Amino acid sequence: MDRVIQKKKWSNKRLMTIAGITGVVVLVAGSIFFTSGKSKLNVDTERITISEIKKGPFQEFIPVNGVVMPRTTIYLDAVEGGQVEEKYVEDGAMLKKGDPILKLSNIDEELSLASQESAVFGEQTQMQIAHNNAQQNTVSKLNQMADVDNAYKEAERIYLLDKSLYEQKAIGLQEYQAAKNNYDYQVRRKRLTTQILKQDTSLTKQQEQQAQEHYAQMKNALTLMRKKVGSLTLRAPIDGQLTSMDAEVGQNKNKGEHLGQIDAQNGFKVRVDVEEHYLSRIYNGLMGDFVFADKTYKLTIKKVYSQITNGRFQVDMEFVGTVPKGIRKGQTLQIRLALSDETTALLVPRGGFYQQTGGNWIFKVSEDGKTAYKTDVQIGRQNPDYFEVLQGLKPGDKVITSSYENYGDIQELVLKE
Structure with missing residues (x-):
């Protein structure tokens, strides 16, 4: 007589299938949880820069380089072409108006x-x-x-x-x-x-x-x-120093060819290169300053050359007040060119964080100093030292200003010493 065999409700195959499905669900749920929740990252405080938000004087300025030049320069060109017959003086000579410099011959x-x-x-x-x-x-x-x-x-x-x-x-x-x-x-x-x-x-x-x-x-x-x-005899048009002389006896010079220049001894100016991005904000009267021999001196823009070459344009600046003793033609000065007046503002030191955030948010350190979390901020003007904080922070707050390049989408940093 045949015996009825009862079918098992939970076979091994079914159990494995259920276990697999459960595992996938757990993984998906975990992924959702971690991506939607506050992901954390442990950070060594010795590898980051923590800065304090302070209120202080702020001025928008850009660092530029300027070259010291004579205030007045007269260029000497050949009015008529000819062969250099005689040189009366050498480069660097101090001349009076009318002194002969060289003579060209033109038969x-x-x-x-x-x-x-x-x-x-x-x-x-x-x-x-x-x-x-x-x-x-x-x-x-x-x-x-x-x-x-x-x-x-x-x-x-x-x-x-x-x-x-x-x-x-x-x-x-x-x-x-x-x-x-x-x-x-x-x-x-x-x-x-x-x-x-x-x-x-x-x-x-x-x-x-x-x-x-x-x-x-x-x-x-x-x-x-x-x-x-x-005019074949070239003479000094003003009192000054002969510089950049380019002529030797026997050379042939074409009409209009540059022969040299006379630098008047009536003071100096500074020729400054500025990025074209700032052209609309540069005008006569803007001030700048530089340090020379441990003293700060001021300059003001007197002329703006609007022609752009290789992404830059030039301005001429003159000294305000005392001219530094010992300054020389051709010397390079590092100038802070002010784009605004000095005001009081909430300041955050410049740092690598701006490259990743664009100034829209920053990691703010908690009061106990153990964590740092994302905080929305609004950044205004800037200079090479500070950003102006318009919204999102207050004096005394501490923030991380070093680079966020390795943080990805991390929402919170756990600070470890």
């Missing part, structure tokens, strides 16, 4: 000057000859006018006399008519001679004026030519 320019001088002298000679001829012509015309005037007066005298005699029946009509005809002829002759003399005088004056204007133009051209040849 073409010198020949042009000689030709222009000859042309001017020739024009002057021709003008003198023309003037003499005009004077002789005028004298001849005046003599002719004198003869005509004398003949007119004589004809007038005879005419008036014969007219009176004719009216008295003392002479005949034929003699009277001859006197009248001669008088009328002399009247016309005098009128014509007078007109010719006036025209000749006017023409002579016009010709002389034109000759004078032409001569003046030639003289101006000669003056310019002499100035060009004179």
Whole structure:
């Protein structure tokens, strides 16, 4: 007789399946718990920087480098090209205005000057000859006018006399008519001679004026030519020191080529490079300061060059008050360029935390100093030393300002000594 075998309710296979499912559920639940809850990380306090929030003076500034330069510099360029014939001074020499520096030779320019001088002298000679001829012509015309005037007066005298005699029946009509005809002829002759003399005088004056204007133009051209040849001798335009001299005897220099510069001894300025990011915030009158020989000196911006080169632009700054003794041209100064006035603000020291948080949150240390937890903050202005805290912290709070690079999504730090 067959026996009924009862089926087991919990087989080994089913138990293993249930155990596997339970394990997965536990893992998922744990993952959810740890990701949604406050994950913690043990941190050695010797490897982090803990800073205290303080209230104090704050000024927004940027560190920049400036190069000391003469306040006034005159660049020396070749007005005309030529070969360096002679050098009168060497680089670094102190010069007075007008002192010769070097001489260039240019045969073409010198020949042009000689030709222009000859042309001017020739024009002057021709003008003198023309003037003499005009004077002789005028004298001849005046003599002719004198003869005509004398003949007119004589004809007038005879005419008036014969007219009176004719009216008295003392002479005949034929003699009277001859006197009248001669008088009328002399009247016309005098009128014509007078007109010719006036025209000749006017023409002579016009010709002389034109000759004078032409001569003046030639003289101006000669003056310019002499100035060009004179510029072959380079002279100091102001009192000062000759620097950056680049010329040796025998060298050929092209027109416009840089030869050197004169630095006036009227003080210094500082040429500063600034990142283009700050262009809209830089203007004349902004102040800066630097330390030289353990003393702080002030500078102010006098000129902004808005042209951007390689992501930077330049400004000129001048000293305010005392100029440091011993400062030299070409010296580099480390300057704090202020972008705002000094105010009182809540401050947190700069640190690596900003790179990971963007200033939106920070790890704040608990009152017992055993933990640090995320706290939302709002960061305002900044300078190379501090951030300005606008919201989220108060004086006396302690925060971690070192880098958060290895913290990932950790919500709380357990501080271990």
